[in-house]
Amino acid sequence: xxxxxxxxxxxxxxxxxxxxxxxxxxxxxxxxxxxxxxxxxxxxxxxxxxxxxxxxxxxxxxxxxxxxxxxxxxxxxxxxxxxxxxxxxxxxxxxxxxxxxxxxxxxxxxxxxxxxxxxxxxxxxxxxxxxxxxxxxxxxxxxxxxxxxxxxxxxxxxxxxxxxxxxxxxxxxxxxxxxxxxxxxxxxxxxxxxxxxxxxxxxxxxxxxxxxxxxxxxxxxxxxxxxxxxxxxxxxxxxxxxxxxxxxxxxxxxxxxxxxxxxxxxxxxxxxxxxxxxxxxxxxxxxxxxxxxxxxxxxxxxxxxxxxxxxxxxxxxxxxxx
Amino acid sequence: xxxxxxxxxxxxxxxxxxxxxxxxxxxxxxxxxxxxxxxxxxxxxxxxxxxxxxxxxxxxxxxxxxxxxxxxxxxxxxxxxxxxxxxxxxxxxxxxxxxxxxxxxxxxxxxxxxxxxxxxxxxxxxxxxxxxxxxxxxxxxxxxxxxxxxxxxxxxxxxxxxxxxxxxxxxxxxxxxxxxxxxxxxxxxxxxxxxxxxxxxxxxxxxxxxxxxxxxxxxxxxxxxxxxxxxxxxxxxxxxxxxxxxxxxxxxxxxxxxxxxxxxxxxxxxxxxxxxxxxxxxxxxxxxxxxxxxxxxxxxxxxxxxxxxxxxxxxxxxxxxxxxxxxxxxxxxxxxxxxx
Numbered sequence: 001x002x003x004x005x006x007x008x009x010x011x012x013x014x015x016x017x018x019x020x021x022x023x024x025x026x027x028x029x030x031x032x033x034x035x036x037x038x039x040x041x042x043x044x045x046x047x048x049x050x051x052x053x054x055x056x057x058x059x060x061x062x063x064x065x066x067x068x069x070x071x072x073x074x075x076x077x078x079x080x081x082x083x084x085x086x087x088x089x090x091x092x093x094x095x096x097x098x099x100x101x102x103x104x105x106x107x108x109x110x111x112x113x114x115x116x117x118x119x120x121x122x123x124x125x126x127x128x129x130x131x132x133x134x135x136x137x138x139x140x141x142x143x144x145x146x147x148x149x150x151x152x153x154x155x156x157x158x159x160x161x162x163x164x165x166x167x168x169x170x171x172x173x174x175x176x177x178x179x180x181x182x183x184x185x186x187x188x189x190x191x192x193x194x195x196x197x198x199x200x201x202x203x204x205x206x207x208x209x210x211x212x213x214x215x216x217x218x219x220x221x222x223x224x225x226x227x228x229x230x231x232x233x234x235x236x237x238x239x240x241x242x243x244x245x246x247x248x249x250x251x252x253x254x255x256x257x258x259x260x261x262x263x264x265x266x267x268x269x270x271x272x273x274x275x276x277x278x279x280x281x282x283x284x285x286x287x288x289x290x291x292x293x294x295x296x297x298x299x300x301x302x303x304x305x306x307x308x309x310x311x312x313x314x315x316x317x318x319x320x321x322x
Numbered sequence: 323x324x325x326x327x328x329x330x331x332x333x334x335x336x337x338x339x340x341x342x343x344x345x346x347x348x349x350x351x352x353x354x355x356x357x358x359x360x361x362x363x364x365x366x367x368x369x370x371x372x373x374x375x376x377x378x379x380x381x382x383x384x385x386x387x388x389x390x391x392x393x394x395x396x397x398x399x400x401x402x403x404x405x406x407x408x409x410x411x412x413x414x415x416x417x418x419x420x421x422x423x424x425x426x427x428x429x430x431x432x433x434x435x436x437x438x439x440x441x442x443x444x445x446x447x448x449x450x451x452x453x454x455x456x457x458x459x460x461x462x463x464x465x466x467x468x469x470x471x472x473x474x475x476x477x478x479x480x481x482x483x484x485x486x487x488x489x490x491x492x493x494x495x496x497x498x499x500x501x502x503x504x505x506x507x508x509x510x511x512x513x514x515x516x517x518x519x520x521x522x523x524x525x526x527x528x529x530x531x532x533x534x535x536x537x538x539x540x541x542x543x544x545x546x547x548x549x550x551x552x553x554x555x556x557x558x559x560x561x562x563x564x565x566x567x568x569x570x571x572x573x574x575x576x577x578x579x580x581x582x583x584x585x586x587x588x589x590x591x592x593x594x595x596x597x598x599x600x601x602x603x604x605x606x607x608x609x610x611x612x613x614x615x616x617x618x619x620x621x622x623x624x625x626x627x628x629x630x631x632x633x634x635x636x637x638x639x640x641x642x643x644x645x646x647x648x649x650x651x652x653x654x655x656x657x658x659x660x661x662x
Contacts, residue, residue, distance in 0.1 A: 034530050039556070043526040137357075146359035147518075149547075149579040150659060161555070238519055238551050240579070242544075244357045245519045289527035295482050295513035 013261030016312050017276035020305075024283050032290040040286065042169065046237075048256075048282035049171040050075070050230045052275055055253045056178040057226045059274045060186065061219040062257055064198040065266025066114060066121045068220060070128035071227040071253055072246030074106045077136040078231030083148040083241030084139050086156045096159075096232050103228020104221050106132055111217035129250070136243035147242035160236025171233045178226065182271045191215065199266025256281060259309055280305070347378040349609055350399035350407040354435075355387035358516070358544070360575045360598060361410070363650045367602035368408070376610050378405075385409075387516075389416040396420040400427045406609035407431040414439045414485065430612035430619035432605055436486050441622040444612065446604045450490040450574070453595035453631040458498020460633050461537050461570040461593055466503060468566045469536070474499060474506035477528050477535040479514030479521050479545040487541050491574055495539045509535060514545035521548025522555075529556055538571045543580035543594055546573025550583060550591045563587045564634050576632055578652055581642050584634055585660055593633040598649035600627040 028035040054071050061068060078099050085095040106128060113124035140147055164173045186192040197205040198212050205212050235241040259277030262269025284305055288298045351368050353361040365382050372378040381404060385392035392411045399407050400423060407424055409431060411417045418438035424431035425442070434446040462474055476499055481487050492511070499506045510528040514521035521540060525548060529535060538553075540546030550571055553559035558568035564587050573580055576596030583591040604625050611617040632642055639656060646652035 032531060034533070037530070040530045043530060047523050047526070145578070146357060146362055147579070150582055151662075234519065237555075238522055238548070240518050240547060240551075242518060244517060286527050286530075289510075289512060289524060290531040292510060292531065294511075 013259075014270070014273050014276055016309065017259065017261075017273065017280055020280055020309065021276060021283065024280065024287060028283070028287040028290065032287070035287070035290055040290075042172070044279075044282045044286045045172050045175070046169055047285070048278045049169075049175040050234055051249070051252050051256050051281075052175045052278045053171075053178045053230050053233075054223065054226050054249070055256045055274050055278060056182040056271055057219065057223040058253050059257045059260070059262055059269055059271055060182060060192070060195050061216070061223055062199075062254075062262050062264065063266055063269045064195045064216050064219060065202065065264075066216055066219070067125070067254065067264070068107075068110055068223045069122065069125040069250045070106065070110060070132060071223060072249030073129040073132035073136065074103055074224055074227040075231040075234065075246040075249060076243050077106070077132040077139075078103045078228035079235035079241040079245060080136045080139045080148060080243055082232050083152060083156070083235055084143055086153055087143070087148060087151045092153065092155045092159060099232055100225055100228045103231070104225045106228075107221035107224020108217075110224065111220035115213050115217040115220065133243065140241075140243050147240055147244075149240040152239065157236055157239045160233055160238075169237075171237060174229065174233060179271055179275055186271055191218070195219065196267060199263075199268070201267070252281070255306060259306065280309070347372075347376055347406075347610060347613055348402075348404045349378050349380050349606065350402070350404035351380055351382045351605070352385050352392060352395045352399070352407065352409050352411070353382070354385050354410040354412065356382075356384045357387070358542070358575070359577045359579075359650065360542075360596065363598045364410075364602045366651060367599050367649075368606055371603050372606045372610075376606070378606070378610065385411060387412055389413055392416065393420055393423075396423060396431075400424060400429055404429065405613045408434065408605040408609060410434040411436050412484070425620055430609060432608045432612070434601060434605060435490070436484075442620050444608050444617060444619075444621070444623045444625060446601055446608065446627060447624040448490075448597050448601055448627045448629045450595065450629045451494040453629045454491045454494035454574070455498035455501075456631045457539075457572045457593045457595060457633065458495040458500075459502055460498075460631075460635065461539075461572055462499045462502040462506065464592070464635060465536055465566050465570050472534070472536060474503040474537055475532060475535045476506060476508045476537045476539065477525070477532065477549075478508060478511040478539045478541070479524065479549060480511065480541045481516055482513035491541045492539065495572065499537060506537075514540060514548060516542055516544055518544045518548040518551065521545040522551045523548075525549040525552035526555065529553065529558070536566075536569045538569055540571070540573045543573035543575040543577055546571050546591055546594070547579060547583070550589065553590060559590045561588055561590050561592070564592075566590065576630070576645060577650055578646060578654075581632070581646060581656060582659055584632065585639055585642060585656065587634070592635070593631070595629045595631040596645075596649065597627050597629040 082095050082099040086092050109128055110125050113119045114121045163169050194210045194215050256278035257274050260273030349372050353365055356362055369380040372380050383395040389412050393416055417433055417436055418440040421431050421438045421443045432444045437445045478492050480492055509532045512524050538549045540549050550559050560567045569590050571591040572593035576594045580594050583589045604627055612619045643656045
């Protein structure tokens with residue numbers, strides 16, 4: 001019964017999000033003649049791609065009742081490291097491989113501190129955030145400036161800009177792949193089932209013989225990997241690596257996850273819901289710029305949408321419980 | 323070693339007080355944010371000039387583009403007992419508070435770009451408005467000469483509401499545009515957060531809503547580079563050997579990344595302006611003059627510096643190379659970088 005209620009709550013959240021998304025699309029199609037176009041939808045998908053790629057892994061982590069605030073800093077560090085190596089003679093493919101391994105190592109640090117040593121995830125991952133961001137600045141300084149742009153090889157930028165099969169930007173392909181992988185993990189694998197079990201009741205999960213430390217540690221490493229991959233993609237696409245990118249990204253990721261119905265306490269949530277949450281945020285931002293709404297109002301609108309959506313879902317969730 | 327120590331303090335943001343030499347002038351420098359190459363360069367030139375000409379020591383604390391952090395930095399400098407403070411702060415109200423606190427402690431303070439609303443301290447005033455206006459004029463002339471049948475539509479990326487960014491950069495730029503094309507229209511003005519990635523994302527939306535935008539102004543080079551990346555993603559961002567095809571983009575600061583694009587004949591980022599060296603030197607000279615009693619510390623005085631305008635059409639490559647060497651300690655060859 002408890003799982004049924006959880007299921008209804010999550011599903012209701014998705015229905016609400018789909019309704020909001022549909023309302024947004026209809027409203028923006030009427031209000032802006034430039035909204036309904038392939039170019040605009042590509043822009044929105046590119047904008048949410050980085051959030052969705054990271055959130056795919058971070059969502060399953062949050063389902064276990066944990067979260068990672070270092071993703072923006074790991075993204076910035078990875079972008080800078082990749083650019084630095086590529087600029088200084090490391091072949092782009094090898095540079096990407098090394099960057100992803102190092103990004104997983106950042107995830108490993110979080111795994112060690114949170115999962116093994118039992119430090120509170122807020123404290124532990126904020127610590128990683130500062131260290132990774134600091135190293136990103138240092139690497140930029142070693143290169144001699146505030147960021148790395150000059151001297152990057154042509155194939156560095158091509159990697160992020162050339163569409164796959166001449167049609168779809170790589171970031172969107174990776175986003176779809178990440179979502180598909182995590183929906184599969186969530187629905188069809190022992191890892192997914194164990195993640196829900198850990199989030200629903202940690203003690204029961206341990207007593208059931210689930211390697212809770214190992215599962216949470218693995219998810220932290222996966223979040224690091226996806227943050228690193230996002231850093232490589234973003235840096236290549238923009239053609240510039242800056243240690244300042246990704247500031248606040250951790251909140252964008254958490255907002256998408258929570259909007260999608262994942263509980264911060266764990267045990268409830270879905271990848272599909274997170275994607276809907278990210279799309280609501282992405283289309284809202286897109287629509288406000290298309291309509292020429294000044295920045296100040298945009299900031300207020302984000303807060304209103306976040307709280308409004310959560311209130312709606314809470315209301316319907318309570319009804320479902322009754 | 324001294325530079326290394328300075329950078330260590332800078333990188334960590336710590337406010338560790340070094341032993342202040344009694345016979346040496348100690349200058350406190352609070353840059354707006356050390357995340358930008360402009361402010362990194364100004365700190366280096368400041369420290370070099372202070373040591374070379376006055377034998378003075380420099381302590382740097384990053385303002386982190388935040389009013390609270392900047393005011394705390396000022397308070398730290400006061401408690402350390404520095405001989406004078408140079409402040410580039412985010413807002414005029416906080417600057418007035420900082421100036422009052424420094425004066426109450428008997429410490430001379432000078433401000434740069436953002437002046438205190440109380441106007442009671444010497445102020446380094448880069449003449450940015452002139453150069454911003456000039457960029458608006460040149461960008462519009464070039465666009466109209468190449469595309470006389472396409473009305474001028476302007477998009478602006480700013481920092482989201484700094485009064486003096488409006489006064490020194492965006493408003494004069496638009497005035498420059500309108501002096502050539504009185505019917506020019508500003509169709510979009512959004513916050514680019516001073517950041518390339520954010521600016522790219524926002525400019526993609528702006529160009530989607532207003533595909534006829536043909537003049538873009540980023541209130542710093544990072545935002546202009548983001549606008550260029552957005553334009554390139556949409557198949558724009560191009561010029562035919564310096565002749566505008568899709569749009570003309572202008573920025574502010576004049577760093578290496580911007581200069582490479584400006585002197586690339588096929589890129590649509592074509593104008594910038596900036597001044598690092600003279601601002602840093604003016605700060606140091608003014609501070610030492612106040613310490614020595616040659617200038618009153620509590621009187622308003624503007625010390626103007628030229629913010630040099632640089633554009634593809636009117637600035638030589640040698641001139642741009644010299645600008646980078648003087649202002650950004652650039653030791654490479656712009657020509658070589660462009661040929662790669």
